[in-house]
Amino acid sequence: MYDRILVPTDGSQGVERAIRHAVDLAAAHGSTLHAVYVLNSASYGGVPIETSWEGLHDMLQQEGEHAIERVRAIAEPEAVPVVGTILEGSPSKEVVRYAEENDCDLVVMGTHGRGGIDRLLLGSVAERVVRSSAVPVLTVQVGEQE
DSSP: OOEEEEEOSOOOOOHHHHHHHHHHHHHHTOOOOEEEEEOOGGTTTTTTTSHHHHHHHHHHHHHHHHHHHHHHHHGGGTTOOOEEEEEEEEEEHHHHHHHHHHHSSEEEEEOOOOOHHHHHHHHHHHHHHHHHOOSSSEEOOOOOOO
């Protein structure tokens, strides 16, 4: 049923709960796991001008590589193959685009479960993906204290 499962990661410890769900599903279905990390360069617009964009971009790229390696480390004991990709742009748009362009069957992603004013002020990548994706989305509530 699921040949290609997409799991977006931000590299945080909290998102590991969603990664573990994705790995378990991939193992059960003999699926390939697609791990993506999105460099959201727009969120770094307030960085002082003295900061080198190249240095910042390299740092974010390295953070993305570590995040994808963490997905591989979690998937390895289950012998789940992982395709890792670093994208750049709006996280929700890039996740939806990647899922559709790579014929993913499911997106498994973490959500912090914020509601009310927090959700309105901060927005929610998971909510935007759920609303705009043609691919089914499984959300897993995560937190830093998992």
